Amino acid sequence: MLQEKILEKIQSYLLQEKEFSDLDFTKLNLSVPKNINHGDFSTNFALLNSSTLRSKPLELAEKMRKVIESNKDDFFDKITIEKPGFINFVISNKTYQSFLKEVSSLGSGFGSMQNNGTKVLLEFVSANPTGFLHLGHLRNAAVGDSISRILSFTGYNVTKEYYLNDYGNQIALLGESLKARVFEKLGIDNQIPEGGYKGDYLIEIAELLVSKMGKESLLGEDLLFFSNFAVDYLREQIEIDLKELNIEFDTWFSERKQIHESKYIAEIYNLLSSLNGSYSKDGASWIKTSEFGDNDDWVIKKSDNSSTYFMNDIAYHHNKFNRDYKVILNIWGADHHSHISRLKASMRLLSNDLDKLQFVLIQFVRLVKDGEDVSMSKRSGTYITIKDMLEEFNGDLVRFLMVSRSSDSHFDFDLDKCREGSDENPIYYIQYANARINSILKKYNSESFDIENVDLSLLNSEKEIALIKKILDFPVVVREASSSLAPHKVAFYLQELASIFHGYYKITKVLVEDQSVSSARISLLYSLRVVFANGLNLLGVSSPDRM
Incomplete structure (x- = not known):
């Protein structure tokens, strides 16, 4: 360009x-x-x-x-x-004007890049299947999916993966909690265990389970049955919620099936031992991460012979490294920051290709209602789910807001201010610009329109040149967003472009008596429509023809 x-x-x-x-x-x-x-x-x-x-x-x-x-x-x-x-x-203005033809000819490809198809494994969200997704997961989902779209647009071959943490103590607690709710429905006294899950969603799952199976059948089931039923149901709900946000994963990696039942984790224990990368102390097994860049060694197998969360993560990442990907990209919450050093040290021990491992950390979302914080806890059941959010707010608004700031900055989601059509709603401002453009284009007889025959030198006002310059910035913004894994740069750009357009629209009539002037301005609007559509698509947001 x-x-x-x-x-x-x-x-x-x-x-x-x-x-x-x-x-x-x-x-x-x-x-x-x-x-x-x-x-x-x-x-x-x-x-x-x-x-x-x-x-x-x-x-x-x-x-x-x-x-x-x-x-x-x-x-x-x-x-x-x-x-x-x-x-x-x-x-020169002539140069700027001439490049509008390239925007028009490239269309949905404007701003994209030809790459060598570098394969990227992108893992994000990966929330435990112990409850519905909530607002804290929403930002991770929106940022991760937008990064995937931007990388794909710039020539990378991206696989989106969800790590399903469906094994361990929290899953056992989930099963016990569901069992207690089922027995409650059956009139049998059974208390939710200490530290168990108390959310109303388990009552819903229990009602479903009771309706599908008879009392005698349920009384004969073991804890694993209840755990698996809850996990399967909640995973399905997670998929449904993500699809509502226009997010779909290519692969779902089950910790239970692919790490434990496959005996993969045993292979990693043996590998660490063969590399002299582990040792025993106080009845537990430790990994020698301090020798590979971390400050400490860490327990990987407890005295009861169960693996730690960290060991499961080591096994998962070893699996990732053994797959045919040039980039292993993790989108993690900022609370996992301290986990990065130990994981890198572990991979340095097990692999010679640490450079492929990259991270994006997402800062917390604070939910505010009536000026007060709204706490989010799965176990207490007092949290706002994605489903709750989408019942009250447009999905486009929710997705855009989550990528409208740098991932490393905290974000307050104020329920009272983020109403559709308000000044606090930047996506409405952008989509309204796009709708205005489409409305004008529909009024224009475009059947015989050919930008090659348009006198673009007539686009010579200060606002028109400013719009053209901004349009031609789009490929640069996309490239920067791709290289820095920063979708907020696209969001900032679209807000600026919409602002310039609205200012132009207020003082300029596009369709005038002079057909040459009208055609030139229509050319400008065609290019604007291309950029709005491409930019919004990179953020997983729609570009409606009307508002």
Whole structure:
């Protein structure tokens, strides 16, 4: 797109001078100056090569400027230098206008990148199947799915995986809690165990179970039956809730089946032992993570011979590393930060390819209602589920808000302020811009419209040029969001684009008597529609034709 074309022009002009022919042009780059008076784009190429050419940076920048200036056509409007050695470029309006044709021709592919199909295993959400998903999981889900969409859009081959923690003490407690609720329905005294799950959702599951099976059958079932029934039911509900948010996983990895029943965890114990990576102390088994970058060693097998949560995670990640992926990406809650160092140390012990392991940490969501915090606890049953949220709020609003800030910043979800159509609802502002655009396009006779025959030089107002510039920023924003795993950058961009458009719409009539002017403005709106649709899709949000 535009930046690639600028770099191509600069390189071709400089290579015409023998003095510059041996320079490393892979270092040629562009940035956007913070001071708008310094132009549209800037390069520090002179600074990077001043020592190689034994020249002062500012003098070299001026020499390069003159070479480019002597060759330039109407692509650049102005080229200047700035201390300590930057070369600044003002792009001509004609250049900006001409790139609208590329936006139109690429359509849904505008902003995408060709990559080598690098395979990425992306694990996110992975909430324990001991209750319904709640607001705390929602941000992880929205960020994870948006990252998947952005990576796929930029040429990666992404597999989305949910790690189903369906084994261990919490699952046994879930089974005991359900059994108590079932017996309660059958008129048999049976208390929920200490530390068990007390949410009303278990009453619903118990009612379902009682309706499907007779009393005698249920009385004959063991704890594993109740645990498995609860897990299967809750997993199904998790899938349903995620689909409501336009999120679907490619694979579900069962800890019970794929780590324990398959005896995979025993293989990892043996592997650690063969590598002299573990030892026994105080009746437990420990992993030597302190020798591989962590501050401490950690228990992996308790004195009762059961594996720790950490050991299960080691086995799972060893499984990940043995699959054919170049990138292993985990989206974790910020409360797991301390877990990263020990896991990396474990993988360093077991693998030579630690660089493939990456993490994105998600800060907490604080739910606020009537100015007060709303606590979220599965075991006490006092939490707001995703299902609750979607009954009150539009799914697009919920998803957008969850990615509207950097993942490493805390987020307050204020139930009183986030009403549809209010000033606190940024997605409404964006979707309304898109709906306005579609309304105008429907009024225009587009059957014979061909952007190749449009005089785009008529898009010359300050607002129109600002819109074109912003449209052409989209591929850069997508690339940055992909490389930094930061979907909020797309959200910020769409809000800025919508703001510029609404300002333009207030002062500009698109369809006027002059057909040439109307066609030019329609071309601009077509490009805007492409960007809104592509950008919103990257965030898993719809782009409705009407509001």
